[in-house]
Amino acid sequence: MNASPASVPPPGAEQLALADGLFQSARLDAPLPPTAQLSQPAPPTAPAKESILTPGQTLGGRYAVRRVLGAGAFGEVYEAHDTRLDRRVAIKILKNIDPEVAERFHREVRVVADIGHPNLIRFFDTDFIEHPGLSIKIPYAVMEFLEGHDLAEELAKNGPMSPTRLFPLFVDALRGLGRAHDREVVHKDIKPANLFLVLG
Numbered sequence: 001m002n003a004s005p006a007s008v009p010p011p012g013a014e015q016l017a018l019a020d021g022l023f024q025s026a027r028l029d030a031p032l033p034p035t036a037q038l039s040q041p042a043p044p045t046a047p048a049k050e051s052i053l054t055p056g057q058t059l060g061g062r063y064a065v066r067r068v069l070g071a072g073a074f075g076e077v078y079e080a081h082d083t084r085l086d087r088r089v090a091i092k093i094l095k096n097i098d099p100e101v102a103e104r105f106h107r108e109v110r111v112v113a114d115i116g117h118p119n120l121i122r123f124f125d126t127d128f129i130e131h132p133g134l135s136i137k138i139p140y141a142v143m144e145f146l147e148g149h150d151l152a153e154e155l156a157k158n159g160p161m162s163p164t165r166l167f168p169l170f171v172d173a174l175r176g177l178g179r180a181h182d183r184e185v186v187h188k189d190i191k192p193a194n195l196f197l198v199l200g
Contacts, residue, residue: 015198016169017119052093053078060127063091063142088145093138102139109141115183119176148199152192
């Protein structure tokens with residue numbers, strides 16, 4: 001039997017998950033304001049180079065922040081340790097938003113957390129934090145920590161996927177999306193950077 005190329009995991013060794021972006025419940029009254037869209041610019045409310053959290057800080061009395069995983073104009077993602085349940089988690093924090101969007105993000109996370117599907121990232125917790133220099137409370141969501149990388153990185157590194165690898169991954173991802181639609185929840189920012197190749 002020929003060995004699989006080193007850059008391509010064997011069949012069944014990876015999954016494609018909707019891991020980020022903007023979920024919106026169709027059951028809630030109004031659409032998110034334009035300032036919530038991750039592709040839209042917004043006036044800064046904090047220095048661009050200032051991280052909201054710092055390694056060693058404890059959030060919510062239980063999440064010990066370890067390092068920054070990524071940052072953009074509208075949010076930051078951190079690796080943290082849940083000291084209560086002894087597990088790695090990811091914490092996403094929104095920034096550069098108004099109070100209405102902050103409250104709506106908090107509610108949307110609670111809606112998505114109830115869906116439950118292996119191809120949708122799991123949310124464990126959500127709350128608000130106060131930050132010096134900002135006039136509003138900042139919403140955050142605690143998510144499962146995924147091992148792997150996003151589809152945009154995979155395509156940039158290895159080029160287009162073969163159909164035999166691509167189809168099973170996207171069928172599973174679409175099943176997860178279908179589960180969300182069954183609960184009247186839509187994802188408004190589906191793109192390679194928001195699809196995560198989970199290894200193992």
